[in-house]
Amino acid sequence: MTNILEVRDLATHFFTLDGVVRAVDGVSFDLARGETLGIVGESGCGKSVTALSILRLIPPETSRIVGGSVRFDGRDLAALSEAEMRTIRGHHIAMIFQEPMTSLNPVLTIGTQIAENVVRHTGVPWRAALERAREMLDLVKIADARRRIDEYPHQLSGGMRQRAMIAIALSCNPQVLIADEPTTALDVTIQAQILDLMLELKEKLDTAIVMITHDLGVIAETTQRVVVMYAGRKVEEAPVEALFAQPTHPYTRGLMRAVPRLDAEAEIAGRRPRLQEIPGIVPALNRPIAGCAFAPRCTFATERCRAEAPPLVTTSAGHAVACWETARVLEAA
Amino acid sequence: MVAIADDTDAPRAVPPAATRWVTAIRRNPTIATGAVLLAILVSLAILAPWLTTDPLKQATINRLRPPSERVWFGTDQFGRDIFARTLHGARVSLVVGLTVAAISSVIGLALGIVCGYFRRIDGVVMRVMDGIMAIPSILLAIALITLTRPGLAVVIIAIVIPEVPRVVRVVRSVVLSIRAQPYIDSAIAGGTRGVKLLTRHVLPNTLAPLIVQATYICAAGMLIEAALSFLGAGVPPEIPSWGNIIAQGRSFFQIAPWTILIPGAFLALTVLAVNLMGDGLRDRLDPRLARRM
Numbered sequence: 001m002t003n004i005l006e007v008r009d010l011a012t013h014f015f016t017l018d019g020v021v022r023a024v025d026g027v028s029f030d031l032a033r034g035e036t037l038g039i040v041g042e043s044g045c046g047k048s049v050t051a052l053s054i055l056r057l058i059p060p061e062t063s064r065i066v067g068g069s070v071r072f073d074g075r076d077l078a079a080l081s082e083a084e085m086r087t088i089r090g091h092h093i094a095m096i097f098q099e100p101m102t103s104l105n106p107v108l109t110i111g112t113q114i115a116e117n118v119v120r121h122t123g124v125p126w127r128a129a130l131e132r133a134r135e136m137l138d139l140v141k142i143a144d145a146r147r148r149i150d151e152y153p154h155q156l157s158g159g160m161r162q163r164a165m166i167a168i169a170l171s172c173n174p175q176v177l178i179a180d181e182p183t184t185a186l187d188v189t190i191q192a193q194i195l196d197l198m199l200e201l202k203e204k205l206d207t208a209i210v211m212i213t214h215d216l217g218v219i220a221e222t223t224q225r226v227v228v229m230y231a232g233r234k235v236e237e238a239p240v241e242a243l244f245a246q247p248t249h250p251y252t253r254g255l256m257r258a259v260p261r262l263d264a265e266a267e268i269a270g271r272r273p274r275l276q277e278i279p280g281i282v283p284a285l286n287r288p289i290a291g292c293a294f295a296p297r298c299t300f301a302t303e304r305c306r307a308e309a310p311p312l313v314t315t316s317a318g319h320a321v322a323c324w325e326t327a328r329v330l331e332a333a
Numbered sequence: 334m335v336a337i338a339d340d341t342d343a344p345r346a347v348p349p350a351a352t353r354w355v356t357a358i359r360r361n362p363t364i365a366t367g368a369v370l371l372a373i374l375v376s377l378a379i380l381a382p383w384l385t386t387d388p389l390k391q392a393t394i395n396r397l398r399p400p401s402e403r404v405w406f407g408t409d410q411f412g413r414d415i416f417a418r419t420l421h422g423a424r425v426s427l428v429v430g431l432t433v434a435a436i437s438s439v440i441g442l443a444l445g446i447v448c449g450y451f452r453r454i455d456g457v458v459m460r461v462m463d464g465i466m467a468i469p470s471i472l473l474a475i476a477l478i479t480l481t482r483p484g485l486a487v488v489i490i491a492i493v494i495p496e497v498p499r500v501v502r503v504v505r506s507v508v509l510s511i512r513a514q515p516y517i518d519s520a521i522a523g524g525t526r527g528v529k530l531l532t533r534h535v536l537p538n539t540l541a542p543l544i545v546q547a548t549y550i551c552a553a554g555m556l557i558e559a560a561l562s563f564l565g566a567g568v569p570p571e572i573p574s575w576g577n578i579i580a581q582g583r584s585f586f587q588i589a590p591w592t593i594l595i596p597g598a599f600l601a602l603t604v605l606a607v608n609l610m611g612d613g614l615r616d617r618l619d620p621r622l623a624r625r626m
Contacts (some may be wrong), residue, residue: 090523103519107537117523
């Protein structure tokens with residue numbers, strides 16, 4: 001399998017009055033054609049900034065990609081002109097956002113918004129683009145596409161709007177779809193439907209997906225490989241089964257323990273134990289972090305952890321962890 | 334997986350046109366009142382040459398006649414028919430009001446979008462706008478008119494200039510809030526070009542507040558025109574306008590109050606009609622104020 005997207009040591013910094021915020025600090029990952037890659041981490045760990053950096057959509061007034069490279073289909077995206085970049089966005093790499101309620105333009109009909117994307121990137125006549133829009137609405141299973149195509153976003157429910165967003169994103173058969181928390185704003189049943197739909201369309205259209213989420217449930221259900229981010233860095237990467245079978249970084253373990261469980265295993269003596277939180281708070285990113293970013297919150301942390309950043313070490317097939325104390329962590333399990 | 338059907342809003346039955354009009358009026362009484370008033374005034378103005386006699390014809394025998402069956406609104410000190418003069422004056426007022434609203438909206442929209450979107454230009458343009466706003470509009474208009482030959486076009490330009498900053502401010506602030514909306518990010522992520530982004534995604538979303546602002550400017554424009562004409566700095570005296578009719582009747586106010594009251598009432602009514610429409614449209618178009626139907 002060849003990689004459609006290769007991100008190498010990507011670093012995006014924000015230049016604020018409180019100093020340089022290292023939102024993304026040397027993140028690397030590969031995305032194979034047709035693969036689903038999950039990026040998980042808590043709020044502010046750099047997931048969204050990573051996604052925006054890939055498409056070069058970070059606000060130019062305050063932020064800059066200071067290092068690393070993003071190669072799409074063998075081409076270095078950093079070297080492209082803004083005009084060339086526009087032909088990539090929405091055509092080869094599409095993105096869907098967290099807020100289906102506000103990510104559609106309220107004054108244009110759904111059909112217009114889909115057709116516009118098609119015309120912009122393929123140059124087909126408007127009539128053909130509208131036909132394509134209708135097809136896409138059918139594809140994302142919006143009932144009665146012929147009528148919906150002329151409706152405005154406020155006439156659709158949240159789930160339907162997210163479907164419409166997906167229809168726009170996939171209307172030009174992108175090779176990569178970046179989904180930034182696509183289901184966070186939706187209720188659980190709609191969430192499941194949208195995820196099913198995305199996976200189904202991924203198979204049908206052979207699109208690779210980068211699924212950005214803080215929800216381990218979404219990760220487990222949809223992805224093949226997972227990147228765990230913490231404070232702008234990648235701390236663990238593994239195939240999804242391996243990650244859930246043997247989470248190795250103390251942060252990943254903390255995340256998993258923080259998910260409420262319903263099964264009997266979680267119950268001790270008929271009482272459900274207190275949900276475990278990760279002590280402490282996320283470090284401020286506007287000061288350089290010496291050593292492992294997670295060390296202040298980690299129960300395994302040693303002097304070395306606080307002094308020296310751990311390198312990413314591959315432990316088993318495709319499973320890489322950035323931790324000095326892997327042996328002790330695994331023993332403790 | 335099954336298609337998600339949402340059958341709550343199956344094709345709605347379309348009610349007959351008459352019923353729809355009645356509901357529309359009941360829901361928006363302010364717009365309806367303003368629109369009806371304005372429609373009457375506009376048709377009177379358009380039909381003025383057919384409804385009335387020559388507004389300039391003097392008949393000194395009949396001067397300062399009170400309203401009667403023969404001369405509905407009475408006559409002025411030269412025996413000119415106030416009815417004819419008032420209806421012809423309506424043409425000036427409405428033309429000035431509408432043109433001022435249209436021109437300042439277009440200029441203000443263009444400048445406002447540029448300011449809201451290109452932050453570098455913003456500072457410069459907005460300071461210029463602040464400067465214009467600092468000058469009293471009547472004073473600025475009088476100065477401009479004194480510099481040139483009086484005429485309708487000059488009056489319109491003189492009123493447009495001080496009104497433009499009001500539009501720019503409204504449009505700019507709306508653009509600033511629109512560009513922070515996720516659908517703009519979404520459009521950019523879809524590869525939309527700058528110009529297209531402005532015309533297709535930003536501009537249509539500024540229209541609702543702009544329309545409301547335009548109605549207020551239309552009303553303000555008519556008032557300023559009347560004030561200028563009253564002061565003798567507006568349209569030349571050979572074109573009857575409400576302002577100069579009132580100005581000419583001023584000295585005879587005590588013996589012939591109709592020369593002032595009638596054009597004055599028309600001016601008040603027209604401004605009221607336009608403002609009613611503006612208020613109604615604001616309530617209707619502003620999503621935060623709109624009542625759910």
